[in-house]
Amino acid sequence: MTSRVPDGKYTETIYGLIKDNQYEQAAKILQAQQNSYPNSQAALSLLAFCYFHLHDFIGAADCYERLSKEFPEHDCYKLFRAQALYKACVFEEAMDIVTKLNNPDLHHDIMKLQAAIKYGQDDLQSARSMIEQCPKDEVDTVVNEGCILLSEGRYGEACKMFEKAIEVGGSDSQLSYNVALCHYKQKQYAQALKHIADIIELGIREHPELSVGMATEGIEVRSVGNTKLLHDTALVEAFNLKAAIEYDLRNIDAACEALTDMPPRLEEELDPVSLHNTALMNMDDDPEGGFEKLQFLLQQNPCPPETFGNLLLLYCKYEHFDLAADVMAENEELKFKGLSTYTFGFLDAMITQQTSPAEAFRMLDKMAEDHQATLRKLSKIVQDARAQSDDDAVKNAVNEYDVALDRYIPVLMAQARIYWDIRHFEQVEKIFRKSIEFCNDHDTWRLNVAHVLYIQGKYEEAVGFYAPIVEKAEQLIDISAVIIANLCVAYIMTSKNEAAEELMRSLEAEEEEVMANDPERKVYHLCIVNIVLGTLYCSKGNFQFGISRVMKSLEPYDKKLGLETWRYSKRCFLALIEGLAKQMLTLPDVVIWDVVDFLEACEEHGRLIPTLGQLPLFEEETVELGKSTIGYEARYVRALFEKVIKG
Numbered sequence: 001m002t003s004r005v006p007d008g009k010y011t012e013t014i015y016g017l018i019k020d021n022q023y024e025q026a027a028k029i030l031q032a033q034q035n036s037y038p039n040s041q042a043a044l045s046l047l048a049f050c051y052f053h054l055h056d057f058i059g060a061a062d063c064y065e066r067l068s069k070e071f072p073e074h075d076c077y078k079l080f081r082a083q084a085l086y087k088a089c090v091f092e093e094a095m096d097i098v099t100k101l102n103n104p105d106l107h108h109d110i111m112k113l114q115a116a117i118k119y120g121q122d123d124l125q126s127a128r129s130m131i132e133q134c135p136k137d138e139v140d141t142v143v144n145e146g147c148i149l150l151s152e153g154r155y156g157e158a159c160k161m162f163e164k165a166i167e168v169g170g171s172d173s174q175l176s177y178n179v180a181l182c183h184y185k186q187k188q189y190a191q192a193l194k195h196i197a198d199i200i201e202l203g204i205r206e207h208p209e210l211s212v213g214m215a216t217e218g219i220e221v222r223s224v225g226n227t228k229l230l231h232d233t234a235l236v237e238a239f240n241l242k243a244a245i246e247y248d249l250r251n252i253d254a255a256c257e258a259l260t261d262m263p264p265r266l267e268e269e270l271d272p273v274s275l276h277n278t279a280l281m282n283m284d285d286d287p288e289g290g291f292e293k294l295q296f297l298l299q300q301n302p303c304p305p306e307t308f309g310n311l312l313l314l315y316c317k318y319e320h321f322d323l324a325a326d327v328m329a330e331n332e333e334l335k336f337k338g339l340s341t342y343t344f345g346f347l348d349a350m351i352t353q354q355t356s357p358a359e360a361f362r363m364l365d366k367m368a369e370d371h372q373a374t375l376r377k378l379s380k381i382v383q384d385a386r387a388q389s390d391d392d393a394v395k396n397a398v399n400e401y402d403v404a405l406d407r408y409i410p411v412l413m414a415q416a417r418i419y420w421d422i423r424h425f426e427q428v429e430k431i432f433r434k435s436i437e438f439c440n441d442h443d444t445w446r447l448n449v450a451h452v453l454y455i456q457g458k459y460e461e462a463v464g465f466y467a468p469i470v471e472k473a474e475q476l477i478d479i480s481a482v483i484i485a486n487l488c489v490a491y492i493m494t495s496k497n498e499a500a501e502e503l504m505r506s507l508e509a510e511e512e513e514v515m516a517n518d519p520e521r522k523v524y525h526l527c528i529v530n531i532v533l534g535t536l537y538c539s540k541g542n543f544q545f546g547i548s549r550v551m552k553s554l555e556p557y558d559k560k561l562g563l564e565t566w567r568y569s570k571r572c573f574l575a576l577i578e579g580l581a582k583q584m585l586t587l588p589d590v591v592i593w594d595v596v597d598f599l600e601a602c603e604e605h606g607r608l609i610p611t612l613g614q615l616p617l618f619e620e621e622t623v624e625l626g627k628s629t630i631g632y633e634a635r636y637v638r639a640l641f642e643k644v645i646k647g
Contacts, residue, residue, distance in 0.1 A: 143162065156182070216260040298311060349414065364414050379401065457493075470503070522559055546572065
């Protein structure tokens with residue numbers, strides 16, 4: 001519906017709406033005018049302009065195509081059509097149109113558009129040759145040169161180009177974003193965040209109608225849509241880059257907050273990069289939705305180049321190796337274009353592992369040798385730079401070393417996982433010890449070394465790796481409960497009971513503080529620690545004490561009963577039932593009644609708590625959700641227990 005425009009006021013009304021950036025309303029009026037006056041040049045031209053600013057580039061291209069046919073003497077319409085098609089990533093058709101244009105007055109615009117199209121097609125050499133035909137001191141020429149340098153990985157030179165463009169043409173949010181991106185690519189996060197903060201501050205100050213940060217505050221706001229205004233503020237790009245930086249710094253909550261802070265849009269309105277980042281940031285909470293978003297993006301043009309690799313890596317992380325193999329087979333072109341040699345080799349090994357672990361280990365071992373050689377080379381560069389007191393060289397070399405180490409760690413862990421899965425823990429330890437030269441200070445390596453020492457019963461050594469991880473954490477509830485639980489067990493097994501008790505007291509104090517500030521929040525850390533300690537006593541044959549500790553740890557049930565705590569607890573009860581069935585142990589009547597009461601309480605409080613962390617993807621067999629609850633499992637375990645007790 002469009003409001004009626006008084007006769008004689010159409011021009012004034014439409015230009016007023018355009019001036020106020022109300023392109024959607026202006027487009028509706030112009031569409032109505034097109035029905036009445038289909039050959040109106042002014043109406044069709046303005047409609048194309050509105051479509052372009054609404055990012056409906058195909059609609060704009062269609063309008064300019066009609067104008068080109070109706071008014072062939074105006075080459076500008078052909079140029080505008082090519083620009084719209086370029087924006088819609090229809091590169092070949094756009095290039096076909098623009099190469100046929102022969103208008104000296106439009107020469108520079110034609111060359112810039114041709115360069116942009118070639119850049120979009122990743123033909124950087126052709127793009128540069130066209131840019132060289134443009135005026136050297138023009139801002140657009142400087143910016144385009146900076147973009148090519150950025151794509152070539154020459155981030156420092158690109159940054160200087162963008163800064164030069166700002167000096168010549170004045171402050172611009174898009175250029176500030178480009179500078180921030182250059183700093184990000186060089187791991188200069190502080191400088192990048194400074195430019196991002198400036199972009200966000202300017203956007204909030206000059207355009208409060210874009211509702212920055214409202215969604216994070218829980219305020220319901222309408223979508224601001226995709227407009228040229230939103231694009232010009234560079235707010236979407238800035239928040240996506242901020243999320244990427246926080247993600248790299250392992251500040252996942254801050255990364256998620258950056259995405260919700262950006263101007264609100266409906267999910268179907270999200271640009272490809274925002275949709276990609278949203279999928280990644282929420283993968284732990286909604287893996288099914290994340291896979292759906294990434295699969296959708298893979299079929300789109302444009303598609304963020306990281307999508308293909310990230311989808312495959314996540315399939316492997318969630319052990320959907322058959323799906324990873326299928327996606328690779330269906331996208332042969334992307335396999336070579338969208339994956340680095342490192343990523344392709346790693347994925348190939350992970351998929352091969354499912355059919356031939358020995359061959360997969362050989363592939364990973366070859367990769368590991370190459371990474372070790374690279375790390376030794378970079379270590380030598382760092383030492384030489386330090387000897388020459390070249391701070392910049394040291395910083396750059398250390399950054400390169402850290403990047404190389406982060407690439408090596410997944411390969412090392414994949415090697416270790418092959419032996420871990422067959423419970424050959426001594427070999428896992430050997431693999432880790434061989435890499436101590438490079439990984440001694442890496443948190444992931446130290447944590448996994450601690451795990452393999454712990455599972456072999458080498459508790460004294462395990463404490464040496466677990467304790468620094470726990471001590472480094474600002475809050476105990478910020479790290480995995482299993483780490484704390486294993487450390488407590490290791491303390492007890494090495495007769496350091498006081499250290500275990502002190503750690504548990506600190507954890508209890510933190511949980512009490514958290515629950516006092518947020519009574520609705522459920523925190524399971526102390527509960528899991530007590531369950532693990534109870535499991536320890538059960539494993540030593542002291543079921544009466546161990547089971548009692550497990551049951552007590554889950555009180556109150558409405559706060560402590562959850563997927564994780566039940567998963568740990570039920571193992572103890574199943575082991576108890578097995579021992580009773582084999583007549584390897586007996587229980588006093590009072591403990592039997594306590595167990596029955598406990599399982600009944602779990603049945604009551606767990607009726608609606610699912611036991612599936614993630615539904616199967618593309619599973620042919622349906623999952624019986626009614627049986628996939630704590631309530632159902634507790635009732636089943638109670639039935640088994642009573643059957644064994646009654647003989």
